[in-house]
Amino acid sequence: MTHxxxxxxxxxxxxxxxxxYRFQPIPEGELVSLxxxxxxxxxxxxxxxxxxxxxxxxxxxxxxxxDLTKRIYLEVGAAGNIGHVYVNGRLAGESRCGYAMFRVPLTPFLKEGDNLIAIQVDNSHHNEVFPLMADFTFYGGLYREVKLLYMDDIHFEMMDNGRDGVYLTPKKSNGQTxxxxxxxxxANESATTESGEVRVRLQDQDGTTVLENVAQLTLEAQTKFAMRCEISDPILWEGVERPYLYSASIEVIVGGQIRDSRNIPVGFRTIEATTDRGLLLNGKPIKLNGVCRHQDFGGAGNAITREHMDLDMSLIREVGANSLRLAHYQHDDYFYSLCDRYGLLVWAEIPFISIPSAQDPENRNAEEQLERLVKQAYNHCSIYCWGVQNEITIAVENEHTHRSIQKLxxxxxxxxPNRMTAQxxxxxxxxxxxxxxYTxxxxxxxxxxxxxxxxxDLYDRFDSFHRAQPDVPLILSEYGVDTNPNYHSYTPQVQDYTEEYQLLFHRNAIEAIRSRPFVQGGYVWNMFDFGSANRREGGETGKNLKGLVTIxxxxxxxxxxxxxxxxxxxxFVHxxxxRFANRHQERNDIAILSNLRRIRVYLNGVLLTEIQNDDPxxxxxxxxxxxGENRLRVEGMDERGGIHADEIQLRRVSDIDPSYVHVKKEEAKHVVNWFEKFDLSNTESIELKEGYYSTFDTIEELYRHEEARGVFLKYFGDMTNNPFFEVTKSVMSIEKMTQLAFFNIPPELLIAINKELNVIKKKL
Structure with a gap:
């Protein structure tokens, strides 16, 4: 048995x-726990x-x-982003998939007595290991749990990049069957061939066995098995409404003894995406009311515990979401299990994000990470699709990019073959x-x-996509605004970072998603604020503030x-x-957020108004x-006559509270007024000549020619210290930079740059 x-x-x-440190103890290290x-x-x-x-x-x-008579494996939950495991100075295993679990067979390297396990973890930039660039922190460390696995000679396969060594596929065959x-x-690591069997038993939540089957095997070094069983009219896994799970027990038995076993929850359900009825769960339409989540917590980074994950799930369930996009990489297996248990449909994905590899045009590390994600998360019924890329064309779109997406x-x-793909x-x-x-x-x-x-404009974009691709199911995979809850305004506007603008933005997005049946749903970016070390925005440093909840x-x-x-x-009522407590205007519009129809509003103890409508x-x-002080109390009545209340204190003051206003620092965002900095009055376009440099060449290509490099530095020199350039210069062009709001590049600037670049002849 596995211990x-x-x-x-x-x-x-x-x-x-x-x-x-591979073989010598660290002399003055820090004692830490994982x-x-x-x-x-x-x-x-x-x-x-x-x-x-x-x-x-x-x-x-x-x-x-x-112990040496057993087979011992080290299971590393994840090492960000590259891990090398040494045992007594010898390399025993490695991983270049920074978000996936990996195992290392220790037995060949161990000796009786004391042994030294040393793990080098590296989160520096490697051009062939993803992610290469993204708007989140690439945390380094052994940020998930590590285990020792003690096993018999005969056990389920541990080294196929999977997790269980067993893959369960529930699939509807006909009718309710x-x-x-x-x-x-x-795997048989003994010296002899054995006769044995694999037994599967499926039980419902009452402990009743509803299915049982046995496969007789001759166990050589590696022996594959496959069984097909049928179950009539199972209780379905119905998402958040009823996430019913059966329990499957799979055992390897030799000579009447159980040598290894797995217990895996099983959910029976069907998923289909349509453009007329939306997503169908067990044949019933369901709009994906989704949020995105990073594995990130304030003060802990990505080294989160099960307690952190339980808290996240409780907040996600409280907000009423029925789906999650677990971005932008493989998450802890425990969290996928929580999604199974509570019925949240999951978009799971790999970190093939922002830019492909210039060193490896085949992007093989993305394939390796996808294999580990699919194999390790295969048995989670909550996962309905595998995400193969996120904004991978942000810097470059060429035949290699297209081929990589298709290969993935x-x-x-x-x-x-039974799950959908997404991008x-x-x-x-x-x-x-x-x-x-492609997907x-x-x-x-x-x-x-x-x-x-x-x-x-979101409504128009939905409609234009549907006109162009009427048979392709569409999802709003990200949308959101950075919000600092300290900032407030009577007249919220773009990039003022106020809570009031966040309300306007999301109210519009919710209604747009609800109004279009061909849109399967959406994923709020993000459920929680998260670490993004290079950010300086919205009055905060090192964080993306688009969360519905603070970090x-x-x-x-x-x-x-x-x-x-x-x-x-x-x-509830809210x-x-x-936090917009100091009000300098006499008359104020008050927003009440509630799923109750009947609402009463009291100001300083006096009934102000009564509302009866279904508007949330x-x-x-x-x-x-x-x-001075004003007390605003709101009471809502539910269908059973129960009262739900909320109350806030508002203070009438003479002048605007300056702490509510974000003071923008343009230099922190690299925002440039190009028209003030350069003469862009001559906007007459030119026809680009072949064999000469232009804004379509990569930054790296421009840098190879001294004169072309000078043109680039003339316009963008103060930005080249940004880590973004070092990572993207081999694939990013000035044309691609115009697609990023970060740079705020007007068309007139492209014309001016091309007039200077397109007279410089390329070297043969």
Missing amino acids: AMAFNDHWTFAATDDST PHTWNRTDGQGGADSYYRGACWYQKGLNISAE FELRVEGQV VRLAKELD ANINGVEDDSIINR DLVGYNLYYGWYYGEIK DRALKKDAFYLYKAYWSKEP VAGR MKIVKDVSLSY
């Missing part, structure tokens, strides 16, 4: 890279830059003579692009009313309650604007405040 032992305490950590990251502070804004490099972890392991396919591989889709279908495009991908034919589901990350355009989970922004009013069945966001206009 798992936690191996998390009393590790010695060194924040330096010394190759002698999970651990060395970027928990600087990765969330605690420094001007965060440390990216190699560090070491060491731990002793005492092995008895009896489902087929349960059980496949896997048994083929690989996902080979590994799991999340940046807004610049044209609606009729061939890219939108079963197409997502767009759209930020109309934040980075570009107006909030109402420490201590504060729910008003937009959280907007979604709760639309999505949740739990009766008065928005409680009810506005009480022109509430007159007296100077």
